[in-house]
Amino acid sequence: MAGVESEKLPQNFRKEIVQRVSRNFLDILVLRLIQTEPMWGYKIIKKTEKLFGIKLRHGALYPLLNQLEKKGFVRSRKVAKGGRVRKVYEITPKGIQLVDSYYDFLREQLQRLDIKEV
Amino acid sequence: MAGVESEKLPQNFRKEIVQRVSRNFLDILVLRLIQTEPMWGYKIIKKTEKLFGIKLRHGALYPLLNQLEKKGFVRSRKVAKGGRVRKVYEITPKGIQLVDSYYDFLREQLQRLDIKEV
DNA sequence: CCTAATATGTCAAAAATAAGACATATTGTA
């Protein structure tokens, strides 16, 4: 019996990777969304679920947004929509810089796939 | 040196990003190193310091390596070098699959920079 | 001989994170 050994379909770890990136780089994920289009917390939650299938807990997101503002990565303005008040965030130049640094590093990592000896 | 400081240098978050990636994707970093060339723990520590300027604590690395082996991402063989025994690790097909999944996701992220509406 | 370097391992305590409840207010809809 040749080749009986499991020729399993190659495992896909994508889901796992997406989850890990979302957990550990949630700030950058959020900055990217805000960069694309100014947004408020509730919309970020809905958007993230649609785009990535990830349910953000609001108890995690709102403190994060406030922290990002305090650090100067985003700025917010309150926008009344009916009787509700939305806190609409937009990215700052500093925030853009952080996102860019992240992407620069990703590119670097991809290019270095062939490292042998240094 | 004329007018060197007239323009604010854009902040570079590279160091911070490298640290975060190393902390959260240490397993993949290690797998990459092992994929390039079979290696033992101590060498990984030295290599990582040279390549990325990151000092891994051996108290964190060795349990990680054992875990990676238990999960089938690497396999090891003991190689005597003088009177010392090195546990040389090599990557498995499953390990390669994980690294590939990671890189696929990075590529995907870079391509999606221009998302507007989905 | 002694110290630094090589080499691998465990484990408890400390620190950081995450989950989920508590809190409040408006609007749309059945």
Next chain:
DNA sequence: TACAATATGTCTTATTTTTGACATATTAGG
């Protein structure tokens, strides 16, 4: 009039992760 959805916030309690110490053994070099 309820209930679901929109909207933002805090805070305590798990859970997880990290730090750093304890442990052991060999080799190289001053």
